[in-house]
Amino acid sequence: MSRLHLDQDIQPLSDFRAGAASFIRQVNETRRPIVITQRGKGVAVVLDVAEYESMQEKIELLEEIQKAEDQLSMGLGISNSDARAQVLKSIKD
Numbered sequence: 001m002s003r004l005h006l007d008q009d010i011q012p013l014s015d016f017r018a019g020a021a022s023f024i025r026q027v028n029e030t031r032r033p034i035v036i037t038q039r040g041k042g043v044a045v046v047l048d049v050a051e052y053e054s055m056q057e058k059i060e061l062l063e064e065i066q067k068a069e070d071q072l073s074m075g076l077g078i079s080n081s082d083a084r085a086q087v088l089k090s091i092k093d
Contacts, residue, residue, distance in 0.1 A: 002032040
């Protein structure tokens with residue numbers, strides 16, 4: 001995701017309502033999110049779908065890494081050589 005440009009990517013809700021199509025086009029072209037404000041506070045973020053999906057994949061990967069680290073700290077892991085042997089055995093079967 002591209003870096004937020006504060007002068008272009010933070011918009012009041014009233015402006016977003018009035019020009020929604022152009023803001024959606026901006027998000028799709030720049031791949032930058034738009035932060036929607038209401039009464040001076042951020043209330044929503046508009047993202048390109050591909051950028052959203054990419055973020056979700058990264059979050060899932062980080063969650064899997066955290067889960068693996070937790071399992072290792074509890075002694076539930078196996079050695080690299082045992083894991084390799086299991087993978088190779090499953091490929092041959």
